[in-house]
Amino acid sequence: SLLRGKITRRQIMSKGTTIKEALAKWSEKNEGQDPKEAKEIKLYLQLPPIDKLDATLSTLVNCEVLSLSSNCIEKITYLNGLKNLRILSLGRNSIKNLTGLEAVADTLEELWLSYNIVEKLKGITVLSKLKVLYMSNNNVKEWGEFQKLAELPLLENLNFVGKVVFISYM
Secondary structure (H helix, E strand, O other): EHHHEEEOHHHOOOOOOOOOHHHHHHHHHHOOOOOOOOOOEOOOOOOOOEOOOOHHHHHHHOOOOEEEEOOOOOOOOOOOOOOOOEEEEOOOOOOOOOOOOOHHHOOOOOEEEEOOOOOOOHHHHHHOOOOOOOOOOOOOOOOOHHHHHHHHHOOEEEEEEOOOOOOOOO
């Protein structure tokens, strides 16, 4: 058995957990609370992992803090209904780019994206309210990408440790 029986072969081989399924589990753990009314939703480390975001996220209109860390999410999508979202945690996923953040551009204050595979910061400049950006251990290699951060007027806490920026002098 894998990991002393804690994770079954069926869980590893099955399709990913949907957002709808994860919210149902969350509701059970939170005494039947309706996720649509919650201010904080934690959907991290789902088994099997969430592999994509879907339209169910748009129903979380009161959510201010959303944690989707430690899953297998590749794209940031379906954030358009999260009109109150202040903190988005997507660390330890497979995020490749920052496309999709424009839906929360007017409210997002903290973005946690450490341990993903982001190479470019295209799309970050729409986050005019962003104060905190955690992006350690990603794949940003070009120094020019960091210049985009200068367009974020409220940014005060930044973490990019873990991967070295290489500058070529050819």
